[in-house]
Amino acid sequence: MSPLAADIIGLIGSALFVGGFAYANIAKTLNQLWFNAINLAGAILLLISLSVHFNLAAFVLEAAWGTIALLGLGKAVWERQRPKDQPA
Numbered sequence: 001m002s003p004l005a006a007d008i009i010g011l012i013g014s015a016l017f018v019g020g021f022a023y024a025n026i027a028k029t030l031n032q033l034w035f036n037a038i039n040l041a042g043a044i045l046l047l048i049s050l051s052v053h054f055n056l057a058a059f060v061l062e063a064a065w066g067t068i069a070l071l072g073l074g075k076a077v078w079e080r081q082r083p084k085d086q087p088a
Helices: 003-026 032-050 056-081
Strands: none
Touching: 003 032, 032 056
């Protein structure tokens, strides 16, 4: 992958993070599915970018962020599939 393509992918990932953060602060009710999906996509794109411009600290941060987003996404999907009258 070219350095330019890596930069563009990384910038899109960063834009997703910023958009997700803005959404979390503006939304009256947070849609956990969308919020975590946006964060996971951002982390994946930044990890792809880091495959060209490697930085250990950024890699660890994005891997952690992606893992947390993946867990949150799983929780959001689980809660949507659970019957409403069943306790958590």
